[in-house]
Amino acid sequence: MGHDCLRIKTAAEKRKEKIELLVRHTVKKSLLYDQFKTAAEDQKKSIEKGRNKAKSLLNNQMRLVMQMVRQRAEDLLADIDAKSNVKLEVLNALIATATAEQKQLDDFVDFSRKLINHGNDMDVLQMAATCEQSSESVQTLNIPTMSAALTQLQLITNDMEKCVTNINSCLGDVVPAVSGRLVTSFNVELTESPVEIISHVTTDANGDTLIGIWCNGDYSRNRVHIYDTNFVLQGTISNPWAAENKAFAGIAVDDDGNIVTRCQTSNEIIVYTKTGDQVRTFHSESPQAVAVNSKGHYVVAGHNTLTVYHKDGTVLQTTPDPEAKYVKYIHCNVNDDVIVTDPGDDHIRVYDSSLQFKYKYGSKGDGNGQVNGPLGTCCLDFGDIILTDRKNHRLHLVSPDGKFKQFLLSEDNGLFNPRDVSINHLGKLVVAEQRGEIKFFEL
Template sequence: MCSDCSSDHVLHKLNRDHKLFPVDQLDSDEYVTELHSRQNVLCDHNNKEPVEIYCPVCKKYICATCMFLEHKDHDCLRIKTAADKRKEKLALLVRPIEKKSLLYDQFKTAAEDQKKSVEEGRKKAKSQVNNQMELVIKMVRQHAKSLLEEIDAKSNAKLEVLNALIATATVEQNQLDDVVEFSRKLINHGNDMDVLQMASACEQSSKSVQNLDIPTLPTAMTQLQLITNDKEECVTNINRCLGDLVPAVSGRLVTSFIVGLSKTPEEVITHVTTDTNGDILIGIWCNEDFSRNRIHIYDTTFVLQGTIQRAAEKGGFAGVAIDDDGNIVTRCQCSNEIIVYTKTGDHVRTFHSESPQAVAVNSKGHYVVAGRNTLTVHHKNGKVLQTTPDPGGVIYFKYIHCNVNDDVIVTDPGDHHIRVYNSTLQLKYRYGTKGDGDGQVNIPRGICCLDNGDIILADFNNHCLHLVSSDGKFKQFLLSSNGLRYPRDVTISHLGKLVVGESNGKIKFFEL
């Protein structure tokens, strides 16, 4: 209604208790409260008494009388109390959804960052190609100029020799012609006395020119020829000059945090992994006191959410993997057990596996266990599906990872190399020898894989990471100049960041 009507409305005696609200306040808390206070729902047993109670069993609103009669054993509550309880329950349900929504925000932000990086990379790579092309063209032009100058120099040198020989031949031929001309004149036109008098001189001149040697042409080839490679080799050389297009690792440190570790007794980081929600799971090892071995679970803001720890009398455990149910899979070599927990620390199952040192989960959800001397694939219920010998793991514990093709990568720190098996546990290749050069490692630790099958390997004593091709060829060192110190494990986060766990407790996130 308009302002005039609203003024007249409240003057009527039947409307004096009415409260008017402007249209733009219909969403306000005050309006909603006033509306609810004026609603008067009557109980359906007599349509006289207002409802005040909620029956959770019958899921209906009732009056106080009905609560003591028909609903006396139904744990009825006042409507406001029941509503408050449901609000609390809804709030508990909403919290993880809100958290997940934030993860989507993080994902979209990371995706936008990657898009920006892709565009920057595109611009940079194109500029590099154009610059390299200009350099190749400049080099070709310089070489062509040198070849042209060389052609002129060599041709001129040969022409000088030939011109000198022609000049000599001309002089000597003139001498011959002079002798012939004089002799012919004497023969044809001289009188007898002239002939007798000058014949001796002519004979002497003839003998002299007869001894002249005709110049000899050089035996060298008189023409120059440009020798070129065949077309394919030429294209190959040009391509080699232009370079190859390969993924570049940014290596920019995005963020980091520190896990609190004890110095006495000494504790170290052993394993790092992340789950699909972005939570970070950190394995902590204490060689002096196995009861201190534990797994910390951090959220995406690096706030500790929980800790999984085993009773001291059951032996220490280590290793962290996430199965397809979202459970945490770990191992205990002391008791020859694979143990599975929920993320809240509830025990799910335990089964036997001989001397387990590391565990991973393949695409089928099977547990792949690197034992001290064997490699075994278990069903998640513990049944052995496959096994093969895999010696090693005497001095240091092994690490293990399964790639998207279910290849199994096992690091053997004591022997300074990794072994890669296919999905049927047939050995494909080994990578690494002891050292600090290309393809050399010094105590290899954790591994992870890129989508294209390339392997990222933590090189503990060389303080760097290796990028290894899917067929076992060294490609490049990663983060060798980024101040890594004793990297223990590596993984790829749900946002595509490279996560490195250092022995001293630092967890670092890098751009790939």
Template sequence: MASSSPQTVLVDDYKELLICIICFGTLTDPKSITCGHSFCKGCIGKWMREHKAKGNNRYPCPVCNERLEIPKNGADAYGTNITIKSMVEILENQLTKGQNRNVNCDICIQEGEAVPAMSRCVECAEHMCKPCNKAHRRSRATQSHTIYDLTGDAEKDARAALDNYIKRNIECPKHPDQPLRFFCKQDKAVICRDCSITEHPGHNCQAIEEAAKGEERNIAALLGLATQRKEMFDKFIQAANDSIQSCERNTQALLQDIDADHAAKKKQLDEHFDKLRNKAKAAANEKKKKIQANQDQFQLNKGITESTLLQLNNLRKYNHPVDVLNYSANVLKKLEEWSTMPEENVVPIDPYFYQLGSLDTSSAGKVQHHCDPKISRKVHLPDQNPGVKYIFGITRGFNNNIVVSHSGKGLATYTADSFTLQHKAQGNFNDVCRIQSQYYAAADQNNDCIAVFDKKLEHQKNIGKFEDPQGLCETADGKLLVVGYDAKCVYLIDCNHGNVLATIGEGKLTSPHYVTINHKGIIFVSDVSDNCVKRFTMQGEEAPGAYGSEGAGIGQLNYPEGVCIDSQDNLIIADHNNHRVHMVDPNGTFIKYLLVAEDDVKKPQCVAIDQQGDLIVGSYYGDLAIIKYIE
């Protein structure tokens, strides 16, 4: 099995090559299996026997998992990896020697003489003193060996041995003292001179240096491919890491939303039960007041009765007949009044009772997740509303309707389920959106203003004055964002009179078309000339994280148009000329396509979210599609 080696910086430099992945020790008698990976002979032999014992005739490589056939001779069938074996020997030998300050000549030590070594032969793996070195170089058998001088630094000497390894002669296992010099092309074998004469006569043999150069081209090509694969896997790993971090951020945001909703619902629940408690206490107090009033009256009447009773007893016992006769009128009156006994006048209790309720969680919040997007409904609106052609703007309407801007053909509302035409308004409008929970605002191209309509598309008023108004979006506090195409900016206006409250993106937009805003107040503007969606704060500052560049790949856009924000603050973009719809997370990272060219919704122009959280996509050519992407 594997043996341990000194844990030094030098060994660490080569440990990926010299460590057996099975036993995690330094390779011993390393065998290279068919896929090219090397293991200790004992380790890979045991690995194959374990799989064979399970009735398998193949075994997986412990590194790459490639399934290889188990050879009859087991590990002996594989060739020894001479390079790795030699490296192990060089390192362990040199570093072990280096533990002693004085490295002695291996030849002299056999004669019992401790002579300091001055050099080392790579082939013989022997340290030599100066005289032995001289003799070694003169000997016919060893004069071609590679010898290098020792510095006295074990690590430097070991590195020198490794650097000189490529120059060493490797002896033929069949003919000792004969170096391997040739490569037999016919038998694909490295051979010595004697082998070429005795076992490979007449075969096409070439010098190993020449044959190796031919293989170097393949090695260089494979090295290039390996480098490319590594770079690709680095990108994949980084992308996976980015996805993990995005998932963690999403999860934290999700948990925060759940906790916030839980706290809000708990507050509502506490308020509800506090009202029940207060109501029960108020009812009980009211009843107790009535009973207490009766009790006070009873106490008063009792006192009157007791006073009368005391007078009557005194009258009978001590009073003169004259007093009795003078009091007789009062006695007769009381006899008449008191002949009827008083009634209790009980205040009915009518006890309250508590009716247990059930907590209906069906209307409570729920966690939603993205599913594979699919078109649940689709219609060509000119079939429903003859004469219209284009769709330039869409918004979620009232009463589960969809409101569509047909550019020069005005506005129209359609039912969300069957796309039945309901109401129409004449005019030339770009985008449309809901405002103030009861009106629609439309970008009036003819009058360069914002036209306001009621739920039945009856015109109410015009507000503001803008240079070619395009996209529209209402803010959380009831204001309106208006894209001024010619002014190359976005206006923040009030919805009552159209007064401009702020100008956003001035000098930083080229061809702005559509606008939306997320729950954190970040404004997104599609810029068709720059093929991106830019981000701005409500204070008008450009925020980092603009999405898109020109092209057709992931994260690239070709004439981006409509934008909207979904319930999870994801940005949705109509990639007009690529016939796609992108979904991007709040940090500007691409998530997925919600629509692709194969879905046959050509030139997506505008996007919006309906009451169910599904995506509405309107195309330039009049197609309207409902895409379910959240469950």
């Protein structure tokens, strides 16, 4: 009887311990909800503040535009009056001259007819020479002419499309107002010899941050670190081909919460749980980058192809994609557009959800719309693209149709060699820098 009681007590204690672990896990998850709600409320306040500020600015811009239009119209009206008056003065002078010269002609005609009709022979003989001289004089008169400059005025307007474009440019555009405020950061420890760098960053629904580490001198060191919301390292996924020194890299999170990676030299996509257990692998020819679209399909940028796979490895569609000098990056937006970064040719290529090419953005340089070593991308809710511009130490904001909008962050905000970007569950912009600094900015 005593032994039975002891066994029951022992079993109960073990179950209590197990339940306590479950409670702790649940409490931890509940705290994540608190964090999210607090951040969401902060975002709501920020959005309302931004709304009011943007509306006020737009109303001011509209008043300025109307004021400029009104002033320009008044200037044009005054100009029309002034130029018309000058032309009228010239015409009045010409009319006066014509009237005076016409009177000379009429006077000659009247005098001559009187002489012809009423003069006696002696009068005619005496006045004939005078009439002939007067005739010669009036015949030399030149009838006034009007030059082309004295024709009617017209208002010449610019092309309406250009006018609309100028008004649009004057009024501005609605873009995310990145505060540039660094919220927090943490550092990933990397070795100097051989040199390790950060290659990728992404986040999952729980707020965990996943970091890809790359070692060009020793692929066996390539790995994925998983950090919790307090930036405590929770686990590492090591290169499964470390012994063969194969190029393992890439991070995407699928709709099951699994981590999708690739190995270019072993020609495969490898899927893991967050605890590092391998879920599945399947063949993919020379994969360089992998993303997950809204349907849960894997989109893979290969050496010279772009392919959409079912998560079980079935090919759903494929299309050619130009070869790249360096390893590509890839991302899918909310509309399942596919963004492929070509670092060697300094641009991104964007395809629609059916893999039809849409546009290219970028060229080598440091001006607006120019990049130098572009790498990772992420997207905002409305489709705007955030693009890393590594060697220029900045981030571009690109419209959904491929137009440059603005630089979101730059060296002035402390950026140095940004390689990848992501937006976490709290709406913070996560920037991974090459030498291990992971920075979180207010969006």
